[in-house]
Amino acid sequence: MSARHEAAGTVDAGRPEAAVQPAPTENMRAPLAALGGMPPARPPWFDAALAQAPQRTTVHVHGADIETLAWGDIGQPGLLLLHGNRAHADWWSFIAPFFAAERRVVAMSWSGMGGSGWRERYSMDLLVDEMDAVAEATGLFAAGRPPVAVAHSFGAFVALRYAADRGRRLSGVVTVDMPLQRRERGDRPRESGESSLRENAVYPDIASALARYRFAPLQPCENLFIADHLARLSLKPAPGPQGDGAGVTWRFDPFLWRHLRIGSPAQDMLASQCPVAVMWGADSVLIDRDMIARIRTKYPSGMPWIEVPAAGHHVMVDQPLAFVAALRGLLAAWPRAGRSPGSAVVEPPTPVNPA
Incomplete structure (x- = not known):
């Protein structure tokens, strides 16, 4: 999510110094604006995936x-899909159906995001409890294996905290484009100050809101049909700018980061009680490739490191079918080949705290 609250997307988690942010284009700043509120053409595979409608429920936490x-069916191996900052569960609604024939697949919206309730105060411990309660209530622990x-992104920070605290309840964690930096640069996780927090903008109609939707960090978007799908499900009714009740606004709590602090994802990765795999987009501006090349040699050889070509930070948006193929291949051979709980890692990367 960028610093401009009238735009929606996932986390702008800070940019490694070595990464080069491309000069913004109109496609990056407002990918849906030129459509004037009209939905773009969608490929058959996308419509077929969305036709496999999920069971929508809530879990009180x-x-x-x-x-x-x-x-998918309860009793099949479980797959829990976790979205990034200020996103929602439907970021996975065109991905999950590809796994539903053989797995029980569940996506959730963190509190303060999507269709979930808001809180007065958020914490990593609460988010970990949400993750655990959803997995329990939706039958993900009912299979013969965890x-x-x-x-994705911010969601990986929560998943790693879960892995450190309760990782034996999981077969593994796959982080997807989790922002990484090197320790020796002196980087420290940034904390969000209240000065950057303000009420979400309200728009007179859906078309006006869609014209303000963008991804963060800024990146090109070729798959406008996915951006349109995500943007429409990021909105909810709100009193209009003139107080007439006809407006729309974003479905995330703008004050979520007032108290929420990430802690140390690097230490959580070290303390993980289950295998961890790392996946990222080859064109992501949030990944330091020199660091990855050096750090991965310090990890046990069985730990998977997967780069998805021609994908930016939002891997499932940029290359959805390649992402599905990569995840299928990983799940077929892993986590049997993953690192065992408690194995040491030398010089861990330092994930950046999203703003």
Whole structure:
């Protein structure tokens, strides 16, 4: 999510110094604006995936109703899909159906995001409890083996905290384009100050809101049909700018980061009680490739490191079918080949705290 609250997307988690942010284009700043509120053409595979509608329920966790989407049968191996900052469960609604024939697949919206309830105060411990309660309530622990969690961006920070605290309840965690920096640069996780927080903008109609939707960090978007799908499901009714009740606004709590602090994802990765795999987009500006090349040699050889070609930070948006293929291949051979709980890692990367 960028610093401009009238735009929606996933986390702008800070940019490694070595990464080069491309000069913004109109496609990057407002990919849907030229459509004037009209939906773009969609390929058959996308419509076929969305036709496999999930079961939509909520799970009550510490005073908030957590939105859940579920595909497949209880008793099949579990797959828990976790979205990034200020996104929602439907970021996975065109991905999950590809796994539903052989797995019980569940996507959830963190509290304060998507269709989940808002809180007065958020914490990593609460988010970990949400993750655990959703997995339990939706039958992900009912199979003969623990589920795998696949977590994008900010969601990976929560998944790693879960892996450190309760990782033996998982077969593994797959982080997807989790922002990384090197320790020796002196980087420290940034904390969000209240000065950057303000009420979400309200728009007179859906077309006006869609024209303000963008991804963060800024990146080109070729798959406008996916951006349109995500943007429309990021909106909810709100009193209009003139107080007439006809407006729309974004479905995330703009004050979520007032108290929420990430902690140390690097230490959580070290302390993980289950295998961890790392996936990222080859064109992501949030990944330091020199660091990855050096750090991966320090990890056990069985730990998977997967780069998805021609993908930026939002891997499932940029290359959805390649992402599905990569995840299928990983799940077929892993986590049997993953690192065992408690194995040491030398010089861990330092994920950046999203703003």
